[in-house]
Amino acid sequence: MGRYLSTLRIFWIASLTAELEYKANFVIELVATAGNLVGSIFVLSLFYRRGQSLGGWSWEGALVVLGVYTLLEGVTSTLLQPNLSTIVAHVRTGSLDFVLLKPIDSQFWLSARTFSPWGLPGIALGAGLIGYAAWKAGASPAPLTLLAAALMLVASLLILYSLWFVLAASSIWFVKIWNATEVLRSVLVAGRFPVSAFPAGLRAFFTFVVPVAFLTTVPAEAILGRATGPWLLAGGAVAAGSLVVSRWFWQFALRFYTSASS
Amino acid sequence: MQGPHRVGFAFKPVRMAIVRAQGLGKTYRVADKRPGLAGTLRHFVNRRERLIAAVQDVSFSIEPGEFVGFLGANGAGKTTTLKMLTGLIHPTSGTVEVAGCQPQRREADFLGQITLVMGQKQQLIWDLPPLDSLRVNAAVYGIPPEESRRRIAELAEMLELGDELRRPVRKLSLGQRMKAELLAALLHRPAVLFLDEPTLGLDVNAQARVRSFLADYNRRFGATVLLTSHYMADITALCPRVLLIHEGRLFYDGSLETLTQRLAPCREVRLELHAPLGAEAFASYGEVEAIEGREVRLLIPRERLTEQVGRLLADLAVVDLSVSDPPIEDIIGRLFHQGAVA
Numbered sequence: 001m002g003r004y005l006s007t008l009r010i011f012w013i014a015s016l017t018a019e020l021e022y023k024a025n026f027v028i029e030l031v032a033t034a035g036n037l038v039g040s041i042f043v044l045s046l047f048y049r050r051g052q053s054l055g056g057w058s059w060e061g062a063l064v065v066l067g068v069y070t071l072l073e074g075v076t077s078t079l080l081q082p083n084l085s086t087i088v089a090h091v092r093t094g095s096l097d098f099v100l101l102k103p104i105d106s107q108f109w110l111s112a113r114t115f116s117p118w119g120l121p122g123i124a125l126g127a128g129l130i131g132y133a134a135w136k137a138g139a140s141p142a143p144l145t146l147l148a149a150a151l152m153l154v155a156s157l158l159i160l161y162s163l164w165f166v167l168a169a170s171s172i173w174f175v176k177i178w179n180a181t182e183v184l185r186s187v188l189v190a191g192r193f194p195v196s197a198f199p200a201g202l203r204a205f206f207t208f209v210v211p212v213a214f215l216t217t218v219p220a221e222a223i224l225g226r227a228t229g230p231w232l233l234a235g236g237a238v239a240a241g242s243l244v245v246s247r248w249f250w251q252f253a254l255r256f257y258t259s260a261s262s
Numbered sequence: 263m264q265g266p267h268r269v270g271f272a273f274k275p276v277r278m279a280i281v282r283a284q285g286l287g288k289t290y291r292v293a294d295k296r297p298g299l300a301g302t303l304r305h306f307v308n309r310r311e312r313l314i315a316a317v318q319d320v321s322f323s324i325e326p327g328e329f330v331g332f333l334g335a336n337g338a339g340k341t342t343t344l345k346m347l348t349g350l351i352h353p354t355s356g357t358v359e360v361a362g363c364q365p366q367r368r369e370a371d372f373l374g375q376i377t378l379v380m381g382q383k384q385q386l387i388w389d390l391p392p393l394d395s396l397r398v399n400a401a402v403y404g405i406p407p408e409e410s411r412r413r414i415a416e417l418a419e420m421l422e423l424g425d426e427l428r429r430p431v432r433k434l435s436l437g438q439r440m441k442a443e444l445l446a447a448l449l450h451r452p453a454v455l456f457l458d459e460p461t462l463g464l465d466v467n468a469q470a471r472v473r474s475f476l477a478d479y480n481r482r483f484g485a486t487v488l489l490t491s492h493y494m495a496d497i498t499a500l501c502p503r504v505l506l507i508h509e510g511r512l513f514y515d516g517s518l519e520t521l522t523q524r525l526a527p528c529r530e531v532r533l534e535l536h537a538p539l540g541a542e543a544f545a546s547y548g549e550v551e552a553i554e555g556r557e558v559r560l561l562i563p564r565e566r567l568t569e570q571v572g573r574l575l576a577d578l579a580v581v582d583l584s585v586s587d588p589p590i591e592d593i594i595g596r597l598f599h600q601g602a603v604a
Contacts, residue, residue, distance in 0.1 A: 018390050102402050
């Protein structure tokens with residue numbers, strides 16, 4: 001475990017050093033993320049203009065969902081996108097061989113190798129929006145609520161990571177998988193709104209097929225102190241299940257790679 | 263089936279071997295598809311697959327500290343064998359043991375004892391100086407910072423690397439990059455080195471430096487090395503013993519000297535003449551390989567080389583003359599076409 005932590009530190013220091021060569025990116029990214037967020041808030045406000053609500057969610061509650069979504073987008077740009085998109089390149093150029101020859105878990109290496117600071121503005125803005133909207137909604141910062149909220153956010157990150165990783169790992173068979181992760185990204189846009197805002201069919205799809213509900217709605221419920229036991233348990237179970245599936249899938253893909261590559 | 267020739271190499275107790283392959287084989291399943299759209303469609307409807315035996319029944323063992331050259335034409339099965347020895351692909355048949363482990367299980371203990379350097383692939387981070395990649399490797403292999411600094415200094419000195427380690431990899435020359443790659447691959451001080459074309463594309467000077475480093479490293483740390491190279495000079499300078507693989511089978515296992523004498527009893531003499539001459543003019547000197555205008559290539563048996571070169575210089579109007587061993591690919595190609603080794 002100690003070795004993994006120290007490796008992670010070195011990984012991230014090395015990638016930060018490389019990225020910080022381009023300081024202007026930070027400002028550009030901050031402006032782009034803020035612009036995006038303002039746009040999303042505007043779209044959301046259209047629903048609430050005439051006193052309507054979205055799937056039974058209050059304006060502040062919907063803002064919390066949007067905050068969680070922005071936070072996830074930030075984590076995506078910081079960790080998921082930069083790391084998982086290189087799996088394809090590793091497979092194509094054969095440098096996956098070097099990863100496999102290191103005495104360290106290859107999934108860990110591929111998932112944590114790069115840390116891109118450009119998603120940090122998104123994480124900060126998302127966290128800010130969550131805090132503000134939760135406060136306006138009158139959510140109490142009780143320890144249990146905070147704990148549940150933190151757990152559901154972690155669960156949501158794990159689910160998103162596992163989905164993405166499985167898609168990226170499929171590049172071992174289909175080297176041009178990059179488009180598939182784009183499709184995933186656009187499906188996840190649905191996470192901007194509470195899942196109850198969608199018609200029943202889509203709601204089921206976003207809960208059981210692509211678990212968008214667990215990405216933003218369930219964490220938002222937890223933040224607002226409304227999460228019930230069964231949903232918390234389900235969130236934890238889906239997260240643990242996804243993670244296990246992603247690890248199993250990687251081992252399976254590697255078996256194929258190591259018996260077919262030349 | 264033809265067994266490998268063992269010349270000048272006696273079996274020693276198997277227990278001592280650090281690399282051991284027994285009846286190693288690898289069969290690939292490939293799609294049998296005709297070219298063009300029609301072929302693709304037909305393949306889509308009626309998928310046919312063919313089995314290709316890349317490596318068949320290869321057995322050898324290498325002892326600690328040995329420097330072994332691994333020869334063979336392109337596609338002969340060298341890389342497939344190396345990948346089985348490093349655990350990157352699973353053998354279809356036979357067994358492999360390296361440093362007391364089964365490579366395909368890729369246990370940390372095994373991975374910490376081996377390294378693989380590939381001339382056409384790189385592990386250094388492109389945008390960063392090699393030192394940053396080295397720091398990553400030190401962490402991954404669990405080498406303490408103090409120890410890793412010491413090793414980097416030692417290897418950098420052996421490789422004649424200095425400031426290059428602080429410059430982004432993309433700004434290094436190919437030779438400097440290869441040396442940095444070697445440093446990165448050897449930081450964890452592996453006991454077994456698998457080197458796949460480590461001098462590929464390097465100029466003559468850089469090749470020579472890499473070569474002398476490898477010899478030095480092998481001596482200093484007693485490391486075992488298995489080297490593939492297209493440059494015969496790498497093999498002649500470094501490898502007392504060679505394995506020759508042809509069409510997936512081990513064809514020869516023994517000393518390089520015996521192999522070259524057997525495979526290339528002739529040396530190649532290149533002549534540049536004042537005026538072109540017909541092939542018949544060279545019949546008494548040796549076998550004519552090619553004539554292109556005023557340039558002629560002859561094959562002359564080793565034992566008569568001095569005599570014939572003397573005659574050539576005396577008899578003909580020679581502008582330039584050079585003597586070389588035919589390229590290893592040619593040697594091997596000739597051998598199999600002539601069926602000279604029975």
